[in-house]
Amino acid sequence: MDKFTVHTGTAVPLRRSNVDTDQIIPAVYLKRVTKTGFADGLFNAWRADPDFVLNNPAYSGASVLIAGPEFGTGSSREHAVWALRDWGFRAVISPRFGDIFRGNALKDGLLPVELEQPAVEALWDAVEADPTLAVTVDLEAREVRAGANVWAFPLDDFSRWRLLEGLDDISLTLRHEAAVTAFEERRPQWKPAVI
Amino acid sequence: MLGEAPRTLSEKVWDAHVVRSAEGEPDLLYIDLHLLHEVTSPQAFDGLRMAGRQVRRPDLTLATEDHNTPTDNLITIADPISRTQIETLRKNCAEFGVRLHSLGHAQQGIVHVIGPQLGVTQPGMTIVCGDSHTATHGAFGSIAFGIGTSEVEHVLATQTLPQHKPKTMAVNVTGELPAGVTAKDLILALIAKLGTGGGRGHIVEYRGPAIEKLSMEGRMTISNMSIEWGAKAGLIAPDETTFAYLKGREYAPKGDDWDRAVEYWRSLRTDEGATFDTEVTIDASSITPFVTWGTNPGQGVPLDAVVPDPESFEADVERTAARKALEYMDLKPGTALRDIGVDVVFLGSCTNGRIEDLRAAAEVLRGRKVADGVRMMVVPGSAAVRAAAEEEGLHEVFTAAGAEWRFAGCSMCLGMNPDTLKPGQRSASTSNRNFEGRQGRGGRTHLVSPPVAAATAITGRLAAPADLS
Numbered sequence: 158m159d160k161f162t163v164h165t166g167t168a169v170p171l172r173r174s175n176v177d178t179d180q181i182i183p184a185v186y187l188k189r190v191t192k193t194g195f196a197d198g199l200f201n202a203w204r205a206d207p208d209f210v211l212n213n214p215a216y217s218g219a220s221v222l223i224a225g226p227e228f229g230t231g232s233s234r235e236h237a238v239w240a241l242r243d244w245g246f247r248a249v250i251s252p253r254f255g256d257i258f259r260g261n262a263l264k265d266g267l268l269p270v271e272l273e274q275p276a277v278e279a280l281w282d283a284v285e286a287d288p289t290l291a292v293t294v295d296l297e298a299r300e301v302r303a304g305a306n307v308w309a310f311p312l313d314d315f316s317r318w319r320l321l322e323g324l325d326d327i328s329l330t331l332r333h334e335a336a337v338t339a340f341e342e343r344r345p346q347w348k349p350a351v352i
Numbered sequence: 353m354l355g356e357a358p359r360t361l362s363e364k365v366w367d368a369h370v371v372r373s374a375e376g377e378p379d380l381l382y383i384d385l386h387l388l389h390e391v392t393s394p395q396a397f398d399g400l401r402m403a404g405r406q407v408r409r410p411d412l413t414l415a416t417e418d419h420n421t422p423t424d425n426l427i428t429i430a431d432p433i434s435r436t437q438i439e440t441l442r443k444n445c446a447e448f449g450v451r452l453h454s455l456g457h458a459q460q461g462i463v464h465v466i467g468p469q470l471g472v473t474q475p476g477m478t479i480v481c482g483d484s485h486t487a488t489h490g491a492f493g494s495i496a497f498g499i500g501t502s503e504v505e506h507v508l509a510t511q512t513l514p515q516h517k518p519k520t521m522a523v524n525v526t527g528e529l530p531a532g533v534t535a536k537d538l539i540l541a542l543i544a545k546l547g548t549g550g551g552r553g554h555i556v557e558y559r560g561p562a563i564e565k566l567s568m569e570g571r572m573t574i575s576n577m578s579i580e581w582g583a584k585a586g587l588i589a590p591d592e593t594t595f596a597y598l599k600g601r602e603y604a605p606k607g608d609d610w611d612r613a614v615e616y617w618r619s620l621r622t623d624e625g626a627t628f629d630t631e632v633t634i635d636a637s638s639i640t641p642f643v644t645w646g647t648n649p650g651q652g653v654p655l656d657a658v659v660p661d662p663e664s665f666e667a668d669v670e671r672t673a674a675r676k677a678l679e680y681m682d683l684k685p686g687t688a689l690r691d692i693g694v695d696v697v698f699l700g701s702c703t704n705g706r707i708e709d710l711r712a713a714a715e716v717l718r719g720r721k722v723a724d725g726v727r728m729m730v731v732p733g734s735a736a737v738r739a740a741a742e743e744e745g746l747h748e749v750f751t752a753a754g755a756e757w758r759f760a761g762c763s764m765c766l767g768m769n770p771d772t773l774k775p776g777q778r779s780a781s782t783s784n785r786n787f788e789g790r791q792g793r794g795g796r797t798h799l800v801s802p803p804v805a806a807a808t809a810i811t812g813r814l815a816a817p818a819d820l821s
């Protein structure tokens with residue numbers, strides 16, 4: 158996994174709540190069997206509208222997405238995270254994320270940053286007033302900085318450590334393989350098996 | 353301490369699966385059953401291959417084809433990209449020794465329908481799948497939740513998952529559902545009340561007399577939609593209804609094992625005196641047929657109501673969301689829900705594609721006709737549901753009414769296979785998501801129960817069976 162320490166970039170204000178993963182990437186784009194090449198599917202239906210914020214050239218090259226509450230609810234599709242990464246996003250800021258999306262993002266080096274609604278609104282206003290505003294997402298300090306403002310965000314120590322180090326979960330778990338084997342020996346034999 | 357302090361159902365199941373726990377780290381949970389389908393697994397198998405890893409427990413892994421499959425035939429997948437995805441699953445399952453129920457197999461079907469029907473979904477298990485509606489299996493008293501593709505790879509490689517322990521929530525459903533009101537109405541009403549984020553960070557237990565009275569099919573409908581209000585998982589305590597459903601199924605324990613298993617399953621019920629981090633109560637007796645008007649499952653009202661005025665919402669974000677939803681849905685505030693005409697009625701999905709759902713709809717349709725200009729699709733949740741329905745003659749009721757009787761699959765639940773809404777078309781759908789474009793780009797979805805779907809097909813407008821003469 159890519160490491161995440163501190164990222165600074167410009168940001169896109171997405172003034173919508175309940176941005177479900179079907180909006181982030183519609184199902185027709187999920188047929189690919191690779192992990193890349195999903196950028197064309199990102200917000201595909203909304204991008205058909207010329208006024209959609211991602212179509213605004215002022216925000217081209219932005220790498221931080223600022224969205225309303227309940228971002229990434231719905232379908233478990235990790236393709237939503239891959240598409241955001243392919244497009245160039247490194248962090249998403251929202252008051253609340255769908256659980257599965259949040260977990261997926263943490264696995265793929267896309268930082269889900271939870272800020273309270275007033276902070277999100279302040280960021281929306283600031284970025285709309287100045288699309289070139291640099292927004293810094295600092296995982297080491299667990300804070301977002303923009304202009305003179307600083308907001309702290311929560312993230313558990315373990316997830317933070319994994320991201321800072323760019324660690325892969327499977328290798329971490331395989332360090333405990335003996336414990337897994339011991340657990341398997343204790344499992345009741347009547348539990349179902351399909352082979 | 354374990355075994356001493358009173359614990360909830362989900363805590364007992366969780367504790368029984370902890371392989372390793374360490375301060376400041378997520379628990380490492382053992383996974384009893386890993387379900388796979390073609391959409392969220394290819395990149396996970398690729399990851400295994402690249403790292404030179406095997407599937408640790410193919411015997412605890414089961415794959416099916418459901419999302420991309422056509423429902424008008426069992427042979428041809430016309431779209432080449434869909435076909436490649438299915439063929440990739442077939443190749444991966446063959447290479448890694450995973451059992452697969454392919455299109456045409458007697459046990460093919462929607463991943464969340466086949467687990468219970470085979471009896472491989474049992475109480476007290478941990479069940480995962482790269483699919484958010486995995487919560488369905490919680491109806492048996494299992495911790496079942498959806499995961500992303502990275503986690504699919506993790507489970508394939510290790511049969512475990514690192515998980516932070518969620519908080520617990522009780523949803524107490526008091527009273528009794530009135531006649532003609534279904535589990536679907538109950539869960540839609542609950543989501544409207546608590547919001548799409550209401551369950552976030554919690555494993556929920558649905559309990560109380562109204563839940564206990566539900567059949568397994570009804571319970572699965574409830575647990576299925578846990579994710580639609582943000583819950584990690586939604587459990588229902590196993591009881592006699594659960595045991596009766598499981599007994600004799602292909603993978604249910606047999607003989608002495610059955611007795612041992614039942615004894616264990618009985619011990620899983622939430623202890624007297626156990627506490628939940630959050631408790632909510634909803635009165636089932638006040639619920640009436642419920643439908644959605646907007647573009648998330650929380651935007652629902654009783655069928656008797658009118659489309660709400662966005663300005664009536666308190667929070668700014670909700671007002672904006674309602675305005676956008678009405679624009680997308682092409683609806684005006686104050687319109688009676690019963691005045692909304694539909695083009696398509698979809699009966700199916702992992703929410704309402706089981707035999708009881710088909711029976712409920714067939715009962716309404718028997719001797720009646722689907723309205724002119726309305727297309728009704730009946731898509732059984734699995735090949736076995738289809739066969740059972742045919743045995744009962746339900747397919748004849750549907751076709752006599754003018755509905756289409758199709759093969760099993762996800763079908764119009766999501767716009768990934770040939771069954772989609774056309775732009776601007778409006779559906780009454782027994783599925784679980786009314787997101788923009790979910791059933792096809794530009795399509796407009798109203799979520800409904802099977803009896804409401806059937807009545808709507810007959811009148812051509814959102815309706816309940818009681819509205820039919």
Ligand code: SF4
Binds near residue numbers: 418702
């Ligand atoms: S029926 Fe719908 S919700 Fe269920 S698994 Fe298929 S696509 Fe997902």
